[in-house]
Every structure is written in structure tokens, then in C-alpha cells.
Amino acid sequence: MQLATVLTPESPNNLQLAAQCGVTDVVTRYPGPGRDKLAAAKRRVEQFGLRLSVIEGELPIENIKRGKDDGRELAALKSLVKDMGELGIPLLCYNFMAGTDWVRTRLNALERAGAKVTAFRLADVEQAILLGHEGSGGSNPPQHEGITEGELWANLESLLRELVPVAEQAGVTLAMHPDDPPLPQLLGNTRIMNSVEGFERMVDLVPSPHNAICFCQGTFAEMGVDVPGTIRRLGQHIKYVHCRDVRGTAEDFAETFHDNGPTDMAAGFRAYHEIGFDGPIRPDHVPQLIGEDDGEPGYTMQGRLFAYGYLRGLMHATAGPSS
Numbered sequence: 399m400q401l402a403t404v405l406t407p408e409s410p411n412n413l414q415l416a417a418q419c420g421v422t423d424v425v426t427r428y429p430g431p432g433r434d435k436l437a438a439a440k441r442r443v444e445q446f447g448l449r450l451s452v453i454e455g456e457l458p459i460e461n462i463k464r465g466k467d468d469g470r471e472l473a474a475l476k477s478l479v480k481d482m483g484e485l486g487i488p489l490l491c492y493n494f495m496a497g498t499d500w501v502r503t504r505l506n507a508l509e510r511a512g513a514k515v516t517a518f519r520l521a522d523v524e525q526a527i528l529l530g531h532e533g534s535g536g537s538n539p540p541q542h543e544g545i546t547e548g549e550l551w552a553n554l555e556s557l558l559r560e561l562v563p564v565a566e567q568a569g570v571t572l573a574m575h576p577d578d579p580p581l582p583q584l585l586g587n588t589r590i591m592n593s594v595e596g597f598e599r600m601v602d603l604v605p606s607p608h609n610a611i612c613f614c615q616g617t618f619a620e621m622g623v624d625v626p627g628t629i630r631r632l633g634q635h636i637k638y639v640h641c642r643d644v645r646g647t648a649e650d651f652a653e654t655f656h657d658n659g660p661t662d663m664a665a666g667f668r669a670y671h672e673i674g675f676d677g678p679i680r681p682d683h684v685p686q687l688i689g690e691d692d693g694e695p696g697y698t699m700q701g702r703l704f705a706y707g708y709l710r711g712l713m714h715a716t717a718g719p720s721s
Contacts, residue, residue: 399639399670401710402451402678406697413446415699419706423678425452425491431474433481440485451678452638453482454491454575455499463496464545465553472557476564483568489638489678490565491612493575494554496545497587500578501526505695507652513685516695517652518579526585529695547582550590551599558604565608573612573638574600579648580621592648593621594628601635611635615666616642616682620651625661629669636675641709642682653683653696656708667716679713681705 402423405412416424424443429435436453443450458474461467479490493499503525507517516529558572565572577584580592590596597611613636618628629636643659644651656663670679684701686693693699 399676399713400449400451400678401706401713402680403702403706404454404680404697405699405702406694408442410446412699413443413448415703416706417446417448419703420710421448421706423449423451423680425454425678425680426450427455428453428457428478431458431477433484436478436481436485436487440487450485450487452489452491452680453478453487457490457492459492460496462557463494463550463553465549472560475557475561479561479564479568479570479572482570488569489571489573491573491575491638493577494550494591495577495587495589496550498528498584500529501584502529502695503527504652509652509685510655510658513655513687513701514691514695515653515685516683518650520579520581520649523585545588547588547590550588554590554600555603558600558609562604562606562609566606571608571610571637573610575612575640576614576617576621578614578617578620579651580617581648594618594623594631597632597635607634610637612638612640614640614642614682615661616640616644616653619644619659619661620646620648622647626665626669629666629675630673633673636670636673637677639670639675639677639679640682641679641705642684653685655685655701656681656705663712664716667712671716679709681709 400423401421402425403416403421404425426439429439440450458471462471502516502518503522504517506514509515577589577592643654643661645654645659681702683696684705686698687700690698
């Protein structure tokens with residue numbers, strides 16, 4: 399597996415820090431339409447001896463989720479996948495959360511020694527904050543009421559039937575991220591990617607090695623599943639990993655340092671080795687450490703540096719046969 403990262407900001411200083419810490423692969427947000435923007439992002443990353451491996455976030459997909467696309471979003475996604483194939487960027491991560499991205503109700507819950515983490519409490523959902531957009535400190539998420547579970551599944555199947563053949567031809571893998579938090583309803587929005595069974599249904603809609611899963615470890619932990627067992631269950635469909643941990647349930651949880659949550663991280667990494675996972679794995683949300691209060695919640699750099707070392711140690715320690 400390859401140690402990957404997002405960087406906020408994706409500055410020369412942060413790119414060099416990541417490379418110094420043993421990161422090999424970079425995840426970048428969709429830069430907008432046009433092959434030239436992707437090519438420029440790839441060149442920028444490669445200047446530091448890193449690979450641009452994943453495009454993730456801010457994709458032209460919202461109307462597709464809701465069944466309102468006039469064809470422009472689908473065309474943009476197809477063009478993106480083709481451009482990624484031509485440039486050798488192998489993985490596109492997306493989600494099917496209509497109306498929202500990841501949502502929290504607190505951005506300053508306290509973790510070890512006063513580090514700040516994001517948290518969610520369903521009872522406080524009216525205070526929900528939409529995250530996941532560069533430079534945002536959070537905003538109130540829009541509500542799109544009325545779409546049904548069946549309509550979402552139909553919209554997803556329609557997308558996959560159109561996009562998977564393009565991905566196959568381009569040599570690009572599509573990796574679905576789970577709903578975060580993994581609830582069937584949130585703020586008037588129906589959701590479908592919030593269970594292990596949902597992911598099994600998703601990969602069966604259009605069976606292909608290019609129709610795959612982004613295994614967000616923290617979100618699956620929020621589902622209450624056995625994380626190592628679920629890694630083995632989903633097996634070869636896992637092509638990309640977001641690594642984090644939480645304490646609590648889907649209705650009420652707080653994020654943790656990677657080494658300070660309830661999940662047996664070493665057991666999880668042994669499971670990745672057992673299924674033959676060899677793709678990018680990146681620290682997901684990290685605590686904000688002292689002096690980082692102005693940074694993007696979950697994406698500040700000092701906490702990410704700590705996570706690099708911890709994940710790299712896990713990768714090395716679990717590479718051999720499991721006991």
C-alpha cells in the first residue's frame with residue numbers, strides 16, 4: 399500500500415514536508431474542467447518526487463445524485479475520467495450524499511491534551527455544519543427534501559452504467575465513499591451509502607474492478623461494524639482507504655487521534671494486507687493541534703504529520719504474516 403495525503407493548503411512547504419515524512423502519493427480536489435488544470439496539478443506534485451494518484455472532492459455530481467442533471471455533469475465526469483486516464487491518475491473518489499458533504503455539529507470537541515476535533519450529535523442536528531470544501535470553516539448545509547431511497551439507487555445505477563465503461567477504457571477506478579455520518583436520513587436528505595450491505599449492493603449494480611469502494615475506516619466504525627472483519631468481507635472491492643477513528647456511534651461521536659480511538663488499528667492493517675490491498679491509504683481527518691485554530695477543521699498540517707508517522711509505522715509493523 400502507498401501512504402497518501404491531502405494537503406490544505408497544497409503549498410510547496412506542505413508538499414516537501416509530506417515527502418520528507420515518507421508520503422508517496424497525493425490526493426487533490428477537482429481543479430475544474432480542462433485537462434490543462436489536471437496536468438498542472440500533476441506537475442506541481444511531481445516536482446517533490448510525489449505521485450498524483452487520486453482526485454477527490456468538489457466534483458460536478460450534485461445534480462446527478464438528485465436526478466436533475468441535464469447531461470452537463472455527466473459529460474464533465476466522463477471528460478474528467480478520460481483526462482485522468484491520459485495523465486496516469488488512477489483513482490477518482492466520489493460520494494452519493496445528496497445535498498451535503500461530511501457534516502458535524504461541533505468543530506472544537508476536545509481530544510488529548512486539548513487538541514480539537516470534529517464531533518457529531520444527532521440531537522443537535524439543527525446546528526449542523528457542512529464541511530469538506532477548501533478554505534471553508536463550515537456552513538449550513540442545504541436541504542433537498544423529497545428524493546426517495548429508490549430514486550437515489552436508480553440515479554446511482556444510471557451513473558455507474560454510463561461512467562464505469564469510460565473508467566474501464568481509461569484505466570481509472572471509481573471509489574465510492576460512505577455517507578458521513580452514516581445515517582439513512584439527515585436534514586431532510588435520504589441517504590443510501592451507510593451500511594456494509596449498501597456497498598455490496600453498489601458494487602453489484604455494475605460489476606467491474608473499476609467500480610470500487612473507498613473504505614473510510616472512521617465512517618465504517620461509526621456504523622458499529624467490526625472494522626477488520628468488514629475489510630475482509632469487502633475484500634477486493636476496496637481500492638482506496640481513508641484512515642481515521644472515532645469514539646461513539648453514528649448518532650453521537652467524536653473523532654480521535656489515530657492512536658487514541660477504540661479501533662484495533664493494527665488488526666485493521668493486517669486485514670488490508672490479507673486482502674492484498676495495494677492502493678493509496680491516507681490519514682483522513684486529524685486533530686487541530688496548538689496554534690492551528692485558523693486552519694480548516696480536520697485538515698491541518700501538524701496533526702497530519704503525526705498521522706503520517708503512525709500510519710507508516712503500522713504499515714511496516716503489519717507487513718509480515720499475521721499471528
